[in-house]
Amino acid sequence: MSNRPRIAITGVSGRMGQMLVKNVSDNDAVELSGAIERTDHEWVGQDVGVAMGGQPLNLAVTDDAAQAIAAADVVIDFTAPTATLAFAELAARHGTAHVIGTTGMNDEQLASIANSARKTAIVRAGNMSLGVNLLVGLTRRVAAALDEDFDIEVVEAHHRYKVDAPSGTALMLGEAAAEGRGVKLRDVADRGRDGITGARKRGDIGFTAIRGGDVVGEHDVIFAADGERIVIRHLATDRGIFSRGAVKAAIWAVGKPAGEYSMANVLGLE
Numbered sequence: 001m002s003n004r005p006r007i008a009i010t011g012v013s014g015r016m017g018q019m020l021v022k023n024v025s026d027n028d029a030v031e032l033s034g035a036i037e038r039t040d041h042e043w044v045g046q047d048v049g050v051a052m053g054g055q056p057l058n059l060a061v062t063d064d065a066a067q068a069i070a071a072a073d074v075v076i077d078f079t080a081p082t083a084t085l086a087f088a089e090l091a092a093r094h095g096t097a098h099v100i101g102t103t104g105m106n107d108e109q110l111a112s113i114a115n116s117a118r119k120t121a122i123v124r125a126g127n128m129s130l131g132v133n134l135l136v137g138l139t140r141r142v143a144a145a146l147d148e149d150f151d152i153e154v155v156e157a158h159h160r161y162k163v164d165a166p167s168g169t170a171l172m173l174g175e176a177a178a179e180g181r182g183v184k185l186r187d188v189a190d191r192g193r194d195g196i197t198g199a200r201k202r203g204d205i206g207f208t209a210i211r212g213g214d215v216v217g218e219h220d221v222i223f224a225a226d227g228e229r230i231v232i233r234h235l236a237t238d239r240g241i242f243s244r245g246a247v248k249a250a251i252w253a254v255g256k257p258a259g260e261y262s263m264a265n266v267l268g269l270e
């Protein structure tokens with residue numbers, strides 16, 4: 001009998017799902033115990049390694065999320081908001097820790113996640129990489145050091161398939177900038193400019209989203225004043241940075257008290 005944390009992964013056919021299956025199955029410190037896909041998905045019933053085009057991993061893809069989540073210590077979930085809400089309820093019911101990378105959730109959906117976090121440990125972050133989580137802290141500090149003579153803009157670029165904007169990372173960076181300034185992001189966010197917008201409002205935090213090609217994820221935080229600009233940048237070139245961060249979060253979350261945690265908690269950054 002092994003004491004390694006048992007990890008179930010949702011959305012295993014997805015870009016992040018496949019990366020996670022690879023990282024978890026390659027990692028001797030953990031056990032891949034569940035590979036979940038939606039009902040009617042063509043992978044259901046197939047060996048997950050074979051479905052991914054590689055060697056068998058002796059684990060069939062299942063559409064029985066309840067059973068797979070109940071049998072795991074922790075579930076790693078990079079899917080879509082409505083799916084994540086359902087997985088969070090199952091994880092809460094079975095006391096399984098939940099690592100959430102899914103982005104694009106609205107306030108109501110975030111409240112539902114917070115409710116599930118009353119019953120189990122949830123680590124949720126719009127970006128699980130070390131680099132971005134360091135950038136978040138830097139952004140907060142730079143914003144705190146500068147006044148509103150510096151206009152703050154967050155610019156992000158992603159692949160053509162991304163469905164939500166601004167990215168979860170851009171929103172984390174915007175929140176950090178707002179915290180540094182001592183304001184609420186919802187009061188100062190400018191999330192779309194088109195047509196005669198009028199001059200930029202002092203104190204606003206602007207967001208711009210670029211979509212195209214196979215860009216993994218790029219984020220700039222720009223502090224622009226008269227005569228000078230500071231640009232803090234993170235470039236992701238490999239989705240492995242997100243999935244390795246998620247596996248670290250999963251190992252960390254097992255046995256933690258119920259509550260909602262961030263990657264900063266996992267990485268000891270605050």
Ligand SMILES: NC(=O)C1=CN([C@@H]2O[C@H](COP(=O)(O)OP(=O)(O)OC[C@H]3O[C@@H](n4cnc5c(N)ncnc54)[C@H](OP(=O)(O)O)[C@@H]3O)[C@@H](O)[C@H]2O)C=CC1
Binds near residue numbers: 126127168
């Ligand atoms: N926090 C972080 O560090 C990162 C977060 N992300 C986020 O992760 C999410 C997924 O990204 P990505 O992998 O690129 O997207 P994909 O579209 O490639 O993968 C999503 C997967 O989730 C599956 N899925 C959707 N709905 C359900 C459901 N109801 N039940 C089971 N499975 C479901 C999809 O299946 P199907 O194809 O059948 O719809 C698909 O396999 C996005 O929100 C993205 O922003 C991405 C990278 C890093």
Ligand SMILES: O=C(O)C1=N[C@H](C(=O)O)C[C@H](O)C1
Binds near residue numbers: 166169
């Ligand atoms: O959808 C993606 O691909 C990514 N999503 C996350 C986000 O919304 O910030 C993280 C990363 O940038 C890749």
